[in-house]
Amino acid sequence: MGDPVNPLRIGLVGAGQISGAYLKTFPQLDNVRVTAVADLDPARAEATADTVPGARALTPAELLAAPDVDLVLNLTIPAAHAEIALAAVAAGKHVYGEKPLAADTTEARQVLDAAARAGVRVGCAPDTVLGTGVQTARAQLDAGAIGRPVAATAFMVTPGHERWHPAPEFYYRPGGGPLLDMGPYYLTALVTMLGPVRRVVGMSATPQPTRTVGSGPNAGTSFPVQVATHVTGVLEHADGVLSTLMMSFDIWAGQLPRIEVYGLEGSLSVPDPNGFDGQVSRFHASRQEWTPVPESGGYRGASRGYGVSDLARALATGGPHRADGELAYHVLDVMESLLAAAESGQAVEVGSSCARPAAVPLDARPEEQ
Template sequence: MGNPLAAHPELRIGLVGAGKISNAYLTTLPRLNNLRLTAVADLDTERAATAAGTVPGARATTLDGLYEAEDVDLVLNLTIPAAHAEVAHAAIDAGKHVYGEKPLATTTSEARTLLDAAADAGVRVGCAPDTVLGTGVQSARAALDSGDIGIPVAATAFMVSAGPERWHPDPEFYYRPGGGPLLDMGPYYLTALVTLLGPVRRVVGMASTFRTSRTIGKGPRAGTEFPVEVATHVVGVLEHHSGALSTLMMSFEVWAGALPRIEVYGTDGSLSVPDPNRFDGPVRLFRARTQEWEQLPVRGGYQDASRGYGVADLARAVAQGGPHRADGELAYHVLDVMESMLAAAESGRSVQVGSSCDRPAAVPADARPEDQ
């Protein structure tokens, strides 16, 4: 496939899956200069029409119509996890780039097949989360790269909640393969840890499922009970190639907690990293020499970023011919780490992570996705 930006100033986007998460993308895409939403498809045609109607120039179409459309260069895959690989393959077969919500696929086997197909077709694969491209994680990375805490020794990452069925009207997919706290929320935390500390080579883990069913708490189906098919509390330790050790806990079993989102500990201090499910937030540094915490200024990342900036970064890379940051190999490695943690929990042994990836390039301060 040729460079679609050679003839068009924007990467033209076809969105598949107009569910809840699409609202964030529909808000962001129109304000990014190097992207243009042209088509929306969903199994619910009325929902597709409603979504398309929010963006001037976009139209509702069928899935096949979107894949075949000449004015679609990239398929934005916002379907449920179980459909991620199927939609991505359809896009790749049609010669389109693809950018999807996390995880890349429900298994590493599916994900590798997808990446191999994209390589053969000469198209790019990108994957959420792109929250790590914002000022929060990128300012923390700038502090690490500047040696502000010395040599990173360890990190902690905690995501605890009582489960999405409290607020989501159709939460079943969170509790099916491809879901659970690890595969749903783990990508935010693990992508941040890889961005900060580099790839992971070995893991240990334990997992449990305390309840075999959950009950929808909100919406027209409130009170409906459904089965739980995945682990709902997962803990583990990750050994990075750098030697740093990260402790991870992902849970849908905790009503309240006072745990940090992410902290990194070094030979000369500590770093408090904001919620990796957000693009911004305060970064705090504790220096051993001063014995005090201080809040750091913004030192990197796309300012005022929101979901969709990873797509814009991919468009920038297509135009310039270089790598994009939220790429398929990073998403594959994160999926491999999660799958390895679950395998370690099942076997009771440490598991070598078979994949690796490049640490994504830092996003400079005051960067714009179309020119960095």
Template sequence: MTPLRIGVVGAGRISGAYLRTLGGLDGVRVVAVADLDAERARRAAASAPGARVIDLPSLLAADDVDLVLNLTVPAAHAEVAHAAIAAGKHVYGEKPLAATTGEARDVLAAAALAGVRVGCAPDTVLGTGVQTARAVLDSGELGRPLAATAFMVTPGHELWHPDPEFYYRPGGGPLFDMGPYYLTALITLLGPVHRVTGMSAAPVPSRTIATGPRAGTVFDVEVATHVTGVLEHASGVLSTLLMSFDVWAGRLPHIEVHGSAGSLSVPDPNEFDGPVEIHRADRPGWHTVPPSAGYRGAGRGYGTADLAQALALGTPHRADGRLAYHVLDVMESLLESADTGRVVTVGSSCERPAPVPAGLTPGLTPG
């Protein structure tokens, strides 16, 4: 198929992972890079042979840009998405889809009117880890799913990131930063969420940057850094969620799903692969499940390539804006529940994206 031509907006740390992946896929080609810092854009473009460095208005006006890959900070996601849509471009963004569900609704509505597609990270769920776990669940080997747990605990990103303030501002925090990986995985495995109840806290009011040229800089925390809650899926499954930037060490599993016939251990949803293990009632002990589904060797950018292939085939893409909107809605609902002390019904729903069969499809063959 003809490669989908991509203009990258935002050349921060995550752009390197995208550019490395996209450069090895047949169905996409990076043609332009834009960033507020021109030197940073030049460094990023160096890893995308043939890509030019231009400003944002020029990128949006370019005839050879089919899709805008929006890798800006969360507060700018909606603004850049709207600009791309207004220019007639498809858009794929880093998570979250927008800072609020209100902004996200407007993005999806604008895209529908313009006839363009919206995709959104995370695409880690397209790898062999979550997809193999889904194949086990869909096969019925675990019996009827009853419950799940999802834990992400860390002492905070200021320990390794040289400019971590945005993680502690609206649109950040452990829930908005890491929650999309875990929630997208839970929804991929168990379907959409109907109701939530949550609690939250910000026990450490300020953080200190530990690395880089700004080491020692102290900044205020503006969001909850410890969020926990229970999700009631539309299927009736109950998932327990814990997201925290306030835990120095933990041995909690990433995700486990428990069914009437056994339990399933799911690898880190921030990664594309990893061991899937099953403990069946009729076969005690944990046993590794060989990879049986998902894109092998995937990396950040496969969601964009999946969108490119779906465009060529006229099929839905998997890392879809409506799924990302539902994830955002669940996160906002959790924080609303934490603020009000009430169970909150999630206003949106979504379809489980289509499973990824084993192996790579032709449009995603490494070049």
């Protein structure tokens, strides 16, 4: 199971907007195959299943019980992540979910503990860090290309998703906000490159008490904001590197870098971690200019779903998978700790840690490693 001869059979739960990205990727990968689709809206499940050869539409309960589903791909809204994951684990299925792993660390730990007892695996987005962008940057850092890292910055600014999303309310309820929505991309990249985080300080704000839907049938409808929409903080990594983070739904535009890493001998510019590739650039003290770095790590041409294929490979070989539950849990713990620090005005120790995932060699295929 999980190899090209016996591909991992996937049951997709939640046929919403992000499901299309996964379904576009899976036909490119030999070790995974979608066999079932479920959604609270049966018509949407049917319409999605019709686009996938060999897949059928089921109710969520039917999918969880289906003998031809090995892994549940959990693409529901964040508030339902733990419920679906726990049900899948109870049914003896592996789980791979969209980020965050759960609405909070209490639920997330329940999922991981249940999976450990059941002997099944948990994976979680983002898998963007498996692409050539972040992996090339990691390869540079591992090779000492800018000397010992001492600091990093990570910035994500936007005026808010309500401008384009027809039902954006969940982004502004508990479990949403810029940190929990977009932070996993940036924090997973930082942990992949620089290792886990041990302590955080932060501040947050909610400048706009309401937002207005900008498109779709509910355009013009206002709704309340229940979470911080601008969060900034400093993360102390276990090896002493200090990362400055800013996540905002309150800024129209900026010329800030997505991610930069600063070492004793130079600096590294890292592309948008919400994508899989992009140009990495390096500034070195000996050359005194920014120069492009050739791709030197990562899955070429990767897209959403490569983390599932990497998990399938790990099942076939018995090794670890990279976009794993403990990494996702640590990232969620860092985000919770940062929000707690912002509320208390005090530094907060991060209770969890995680192993730094194995690097992805350049030109590797997830089903062949």
